[in-house]
Amino acid sequence: MHDVIIVGGSYAGMAAALQLLRARRDVKVIDAGERRNRFAGFSHGFLGQDGVGAAEIALSARRQLEAYPTLSWVDGRAVSVEGSKDDFTVATADGRRHGSRRVLFATGLEDQLPEISGLAERWGHAVFHCPYCHGYELDQGKIGVIATGPMSTHQAEIVSEWGPVTFLTNGAVELDPPARQVLEGRSVSIETTLIERIDGVAEVVLKGGRRLGFAGLFTAPFCVPSSSLAEEAGCDLEETMMGIQIRTNEAKQTSVAGISACGDVARIPHSVTLAVADGAWAGAQIHRSLVWPDG
Numbered sequence: 001m002h003d004v005i006i007v008g009g010s011y012a013g014m015a016a017a018l019q020l021l022r023a024r025r026d027v028k029v030i031d032a033g034e035r036r037n038r039f040a041g042f043s044h045g046f047l048g049q050d051g052v053g054a055a056e057i058a059l060s061a062r063r064q065l066e067a068y069p070t071l072s073w074v075d076g077r078a079v080s081v082e083g084s085k086d087d088f089t090v091a092t093a094d095g096r097r098h099g100s101r102r103v104l105f106a107t108g109l110e111d112q113l114p115e116i117s118g119l120a121e122r123w124g125h126a127v128f129h130c131p132y133c134h135g136y137e138l139d140q141g142k143i144g145v146i147a148t149g150p151m152s153t154h155q156a157e158i159v160s161e162w163g164p165v166t167f168l169t170n171g172a173v174e175l176d177p178p179a180r181q182v183l184e185g186r187s188v189s190i191e192t193t194l195i196e197r198i199d200g201v202a203e204v205v206l207k208g209g210r211r212l213g214f215a216g217l218f219t220a221p222f223c224v225p226s227s228s229l230a231e232e233a234g235c236d237l238e239e240t241m242m243g244i245q246i247r248t249n250e251a252k253q254t255s256v257a258g259i260s261a262c263g264d265v266a267r268i269p270h271s272v273t274l275a276v277a278d279g280a281w282a283g284a285q286i287h288r289s290l291v292w293p294d295g
């Protein structure tokens, strides 16, 4: 019987594990190894690790965790969570069953990208979501923002801080005169012709053949939990402006007693820094719940 099983051993899950291991608790991490940023080579904006490889940050964290004797780690996928507070059983895809008093979901999100030919292949290289993570490297070059819904006008506005923006509505949003006025106020060009495909580094080919070249493209995907485990375990979900996440309280507890959630899957907005902070907080809160079970 472990004190805590953490499903998802990326930034948030490992940050939680670190607090619990340093409290000499017995922690099992189960991780399928599919970090959300696996499509990008480098990670930016995480203090002390700016521009370091996304995998390298995760690997060096894991090496540090492995120095603690009360850690066990399963490289694999959790497939079910059963039981209740103080007596959970987590099954993994290899058929094994693991017991724990608490469960923490740090399972991250999946990005549902707009279906445009050539876009998915460029995700994390030339097509991005977060300007704080990837805007600087575009060197103030031309930026295309591909709409996915009405909120995309805000993305076009903010991204114009990083370079001249063309807002490609692509049939996802109708711009009324006030919306146009706001965009024009930020010198955003508006392109309403539908997109045929993405070509080259970040060249948008419009229906009819016109081509618009950019240093990079931004779009806002709809985010959904990358695993249905929390929902199957009875945890309430909630909708945010970015998609679907697990609902948690200030202590990062879900609607199911003994189950917590942290990182991208349980907060907005999303970044490595915020996932690590959320995980560290969740880890300490779970520890407190083991010390004061009724507190």
Ligand code: FAD
Pocket (backbone or CB within 6 Å): 007, 008, 009, 010, 011, 012, 013, 030, 031, 032, 033, 034, 035, 036, 037, 038, 039, 040, 042, 043, 044, 045, 046, 076, 077, 078, 079, 106, 107, 108, 109, 111, 123, 124, 133, 134, 226, 227, 229, 262, 263, 264, 265, 270, 271, 272, 273, 275
């Ligand atoms: P994730 O890192 O997504 O990790 C979730 C983990 O849980 C994965 O390892 C997954 O395999 C595992 N998992 C899921 N289900 C199961 C299961 N059933 N069993 C076992 N394991 C499971 N942020 C920045 O700060 N800087 C950047 O430069 C940056 N670049 C990005 C580039 C791209 C293309 C994308 C999409 C995102 C980027 N981000 C960046 C955001 C960053 O990736 C996330 O905020 C961060 O990864 C969230 O960490 P997390 O631990 O919550 O989830």
Ligand code: MG
Pocket (backbone or CB within 6 Å): 008, 009, 010, 011, 012, 013, 014, 106, 107, 108, 263
């Ligand atoms: Mg994690």
